[in-house]
Amino acid sequence: MDISQHPAVRKTPGTATRPGAALAVLAGAQFTVMLATSIVNVALPQIRTGVGLSDSGTTWVVNAYGLAFGVLLLAGGRAADLWGCRRVLLGGVAVFALSSLTAGLATSPAVLIAARAVQGWGAAAIAPSALALVMSLFPPGPARGRALGIWGAVSGAGAAAGVLLGGALTQAWGWPWIFYATAAGAFLVLIAGAIHLPWVPAVDRGRFDLAGTVTVTLSLTAVVWGLTTARGSGWTDTRVLGAFALFAVLLAAFALIERRHPDPLIPPRLFAGGQVVAGNGLMALLGSMWIALFFFLPLYQQQVLGAGPLATGLGQLPLAAANMLGSTLSSRVARRVGAKAAVTGALLIEAAGLLWLSRISSDGSYLADVLGPSVVVGLGLGAAFVLLTALSAGDVPPADAGLAGGLVNTTRQVGGAVGLAVLATLAGSRAADAATHGPHWEALTAGYRLAFGISAAVMTTAALLALAVVRPIAEADPHDHTHRNEASS
Incomplete structure (x- = not known):
């Protein structure tokens, strides 16, 4: 089915609807959101010195963005349903771009942390609106599967590229440029979105x-x-x-x-059909190790292996490439083996990669300890993200597409916050105990090994749960062939 013939889509005045261009803009918006999640990680020591941050203030450079992003996603998704996905997305991109520029110009901790929080507000409007547009513009079946594969690929690539770009820009021109580059990318997305994104009218006339x-x-x-x-x-x-x-x-x-409330933020009808509960539950578990992975792996590369910011970022490229490959192949695999087997397999691959990482050595090397497991982790992560997104948001009523997108992003972000907090506490305790018996770098490695080992156990548990809660599509609705095609993609 041609996107221009989709009943929910109206062309932007004066332009023709081009699915490739629209998807490129939406993928660019998602890439920018994911980039901002990780781009500051490598530059934190330089940011702390440049702005005069305390230990707790340095932590909040990361947390202010993630917290605002995670807690406002549901509101952003609901706003997209009520006021139109295109309008909310472009408004969010504008807020994101201006706050990024403000962060780069900041000379005090308060301004920098506040700007990062406003970045998160903008991202909370962008992510669910963009996902809802993808689901609206591409009908169920292989076309949607391919679109979600691209979506998942840029999501994982954005997180990994943030580490690379953050290291390169910080080493070349200084930490403010990580925010200037993010602002520039957001402004480009804003211009391209105004030109290429079609009008998708609001489908819910209820009250906020x-x-x-x-x-x-x-x-x-x-x-x-x-x-x-x-x-x-x-x-x-x-x-x-x-x-x-x-x-x-x-x-x-x-x-x-x-x-x-007559128009609740999370209407019960959202859970009436499909597999929203199963998809979001598994996504929360996936998120619990996702953010932790991109937190601990760069620290191991820098603090134990002695890599610099740029080398650390370059070391993330194989993971990003594998993530893109896993995202691209996920829908094809699901059509062949079914959603249950595909989700379970992706989570088991992720668990295997994390278990491999749990064997890192304090006197190891990138080639021996990081490269191989990074590729395995990337394959599983990319495939699992796409499949669980489709499971969580692919079968909801059109009136709730934005909300479904907000919910699945919320479960991933909140799951990530919970996972990082727990794993950081446990890893810190293990490192403190090990420090009494050996050198500092060996103690750090012991903590990182524990974090990766627990993450592997969580992903194995998620795979077992997937066997129990992900239903073959015939069980969900044996007479609905449209749904059969959608779920398999």
Whole structure:
């Protein structure tokens, strides 16, 4: 089916609808969002010196973006459904570009951290809107599978490229250029989107659930803040326990509000059909090791193997290439073996790569300890991301496409925040214990090995769960051939 004939799509005035150009813009938007997630990691020492950050302030350069991004994704998805995906996406890109430029110009910790938070707000509008447009523009079947394969490839490549670009720009021109480059990319996406993205009218005329948005945002903020703070203060710290208590209270309030609101932020119909619950649950587990992977692997390369920022970034290229390959092949594999087998296999490949990484050595090398497992991890990660995205958002009503995109991104981000907080705490404890018996670099390696080993166990558990919760499409609706094609893609 030609995209221009899709009933939900209207051409941008004065232009023709071109599916390749539209998908390129949407992929560029997603790449930019994922790039901003990891581009600061390698440059943190230089940023700390340049702006005068404390230890906690340095942590918040990363957390301010991830926290704002994760907790506002549901609101961004709902806004896309109510006000139109194109409008919300372009507005989010504009906010993202301006805040990136502000971050590069920042000369004080407060301005830099605030700009990173606003970046996260813009990203929370971009990600669900872009995914909803992909699902709207490409009909169920092989075309959507190929589009999602490209989507997954650029998502993984963006995260890995962030480490490479951050290292190269910091080493060549200084840390502000990582934000200038991000701003420039966002402005290009904004211009291209205004030209090439078709108008997809809002399909939901309900009311925006402000009370539900506020309570769920604050509840997720509380739990992520508590988990992040626990890394430095301990799990029994009064502030940490208070944050968890606030999370529970606000979550209960959110559930009560949703029951009474005529247009709830998360409508029950979202879970009535398809496999939204299964897809989001597995995506949360995948996210729990995704962010941790790109946190611990560069640290091992720099702090143990002694690589510089640029060499560390270049070392991520094989992982990025494997990620793109896994994303591209995922829909083809799923059509041949079925969604259940494809998801399970992808998660097991991911687990195998992480288990291999858990054998890193304190006196090792990139070729011996990082290259091989990075390729395996990239293949599994790319395929699993695409398949779980399709599972989570591919079978929902058109009126909820943006919300479904926001939900699956939220589960990945919140899962990542939880996973990173837990793994960082455990790895730090293992490293502290090992430091009493040996050199510093051996202690760090012991902590990283533990983090990768636990991540492998989590992915193995996810694969076993996939066998139980992912239904063959015939079980979901044996008479619906459209759904059969969609799920297999």
